[in-house]
Amino acid sequence: MRVFVVGGAGYIGSHVCKTLLAAGHDVMVYDNLSTGLATNLRPESGFVLADVHDGVRLRAELDAFRADAVIHLAASKAAGESMTDPAKYAWNNISGSVELIDACLDCGVGLFLLSSSAAVYGDPVRLPIDETHPTNPANFYGFTKLEIERTLGWMSRLGKMHFAALRYFNAAGYDVDGELCGLERNPANLLPVIMETAVGIRPSMTVFGNDYPTADGTCVRDYIHVSDLASAHRLALEWIDAEKKDLTVNLGSGHGYSVLEMVKAAERIVGHGFDWSIGPRREGDPSELYACAAKAKELLGWEARHSDLETLLKTTHAAYLKNL
Ligand SMILES: NC(=O)c1ccc[n+]([C@@H]2O[C@H](COP(=O)([O-])OP(=O)(O)OC[C@H]3O[C@@H](n4cnc5c(N)ncnc54)[C@H](O)[C@@H]3O)[C@@H](O)[C@H]2O)c1
Incomplete structure (x- = not known):
């Protein structure tokens, strides 16, 4: 394709x-x-340096490439920032997606994969979170993803395209x-923050709260290895192409690790301690979040293969060492 x-x-x-x-x-x-990053580009792929809001350029490039499918990963993704600067998220995520969808319709691109997010669910009302869990985003970022999913749902209903919404x-x-x-760049997620502290880019880090109702008192999250995510995209694309149907699916490991488990495993893997301390809880952090990944396995034959603690941390450490 x-x-x-x-x-x-x-x-x-x-x-x-x-x-x-x-x-x-x-x-x-x-x-x-x-x-x-330009250094992330593969020599075997083409590259266009342009913005998703540039509808003229989008149409020209989709036509020139004779695209069969679009995978849409371009977005602003910091949930905290989306609450203080919602207009940025409405513009880049919602407006940008509408521009891209419109260009796909004009250029006859009938397959669309969206990078969606578990943020569409909001605070869990039950665990594990499966795809039938109510969608009630707790931040504006999650709202933008849900809006795009719903727009794609209508495009499909109107016979314009088939889509997959991949809820990472x-x-x-x-x-x-x-x-x-x-x-x-400027990562806000736990693993990069741990690794930046471990290799000395940050002087110290804070674990937000150790009085949650979890085994060690710290928050539990579902970490999915980016190489596992990548293979799911290929399978989802081939699935919507073959089945001519839409797909909304969780991409998670189905297993949670606590913040403390991550920190302690990182100390073991990098081979030394680093400066971390327990601080107060952060507002709005649910104690546990993890996926039910059964639908992806059933429909796509996909399951996480690299999302164990060791591989997550070792591959992150290796990437940081290469950049030091
Ligand atoms: N990282 C996560 O844990 C996570 C979780 C759930 C969903 N997602 C979603 O996955 C997608 C990719 O995330 P990522 O972690 O790779 O982030 P990233 O910031 O590394 O990747 C986003 C890419 O989109 C490009 N981009 C952004 N706005 C653009 C625009 N207006 N026009 C053209 N290009 C633009 C950026 O330059 C960047 O290369 C995002 O849609 C994000 O919301 C990420």
């Missing part, structure tokens, strides 16, 4: 491109490099082959 990957120079997108190319698909990356849990780790190691 000829796959047009918007946001393909980013952290997850670069891993997706590598997997698509390895499976024999043709790839064109379209990215404004606002957070992505916490993406983590780096390329299991060690080839892709462009570090995320």
